[in-house]
Amino acid sequence: MSTDLTKAQQTGGNSVGEAEIAPDSPGQPVVIGERRGMFGATKGQDTTGYGGLRVPIEFPGASARPYGGWFDACIDALEAGLEARGTAYAEAVPMVVVDRGELTIHVAREHLLVVARTLRDDAPLRFEMCMGVSGVHYPELAGAELHAVYHFLSVTNGSKRIRVEVSCPDADPHIPSIVETYPANTWHERETWDMFGIIFDGHPALTRILMPDDWPGHPQRKDYPLGGVPVEYKGATVPPADERRAFN
Numbered sequence: 001m002s003t004d005l006t007k008a009q010q011t012g013g014n015s016v017g018e019a020e021i022a023p024d025s026p027g028q029p030v031v032i033g034e035r036r037g038m039f040g041a042t043k044g045q046d047t048t049g050y051g052g053l054r055v056p057i058e059f060p061g062a063s064a065r066p067y068g069g070w071f072d073a074c075i076d077a078l079e080a081g082l083e084a085r086g087t088a089y090a091e092a093v094p095m096v097v098v099d100r101g102e103l104t105i106h107v108a109r110e111h112l113l114v115v116a117r118t119l120r121d122d123a124p125l126r127f128e129m130c131m132g133v134s135g136v137h138y139p140e141l142a143g144a145e146l147h148a149v150y151h152f153l154s155v156t157n158g159s160k161r162i163r164v165e166v167s168c169p170d171a172d173p174h175i176p177s178i179v180e181t182y183p184a185n186t187w188h189e190r191e192t193w194d195m196f197g198i199i200f201d202g203h204p205a206l207t208r209i210l211m212p213d214d215w216p217g218h219p220q221r222k223d224y225p226l227g228g229v230p231v232e233y234k235g236a237t238v239p240p241a242d243e244r245r246a247f248n
Contacts, residue, residue: 033057033140057140060099067096070160071103077124078105078115087114104163109175112166116178119152119164127152127162130182133189135196137221145170146198150178168198177203195220 035055066072075096079089092111097104107115119127131151138145144167154160168175177200179186189200190209197218200206208215217224226240 028061029058030061031056032059032138060097062095063098067098067103071098074103074125074160074162075105077122078118081118081122081125082111082114085114085118087111102161102163104165106165106167109166109168112164112176113178113181115164116181119162120181124157125154126156127154127160128156129153130178130185132187133178133185133192135192135198135220137196137223139222141167143169146173146196148175148192148198173197174199174201176201177206179203194218197221 033056035057036053067075078093082089082092092108092115093105094108095106097106105115116130119125129152131153133148133150136147136149138147146168148166148168150164150166152162152164166175175198177185177189179189179200180202186203186205187209189203190206192198193200193203193206194208194210195218207213211219
């Protein structure tokens, strides 16, 4: 994988896939792409896009033990809970990331349900509340383009918070619904389906919640067109972004 990572760093990481998100050296960031000009650039003085400014898109890499603080006890409790339920921790949790003082647990989608039940039911964890799920679209991550990000809160254990992240390929956008474990998540799963097209298997009524039922596509995906969508008032249309203003 180190060879693939080197190529990604040199070329902007357009071919980095799900298995390559975790670097060989724990804690090292992974380059997955590149931003140019004013779009997300944070280094240098060029914000116009004409000066050739290029900034790598970096993911925080997998963290190594000890994680610090209460994170180690949390992961130990999760591992014990999964093993007690007959699920191998290494298969269910391919990566743990500690970044900016926050804990993110990457979970394989086929094990999401047992992880959710363990987080809710086991006394050392007791994350009674799922604050919701949101989608993210990473076109650069071949085989893991769509991510569902969950935020959990434990009131019992001092308002501790963790993040759980699950990925799926664009060609197979299925993730199990956790509504049976966290019923209030029904609205958030519907919104994530509506905006990103992630299908939550087992959801009791996975229908659009923001857009009309017959709306084509999923508007928050990065491959969704930026313009040219007819609007209802006065028969006007919004021109595509590349036709709104000429700079040549």
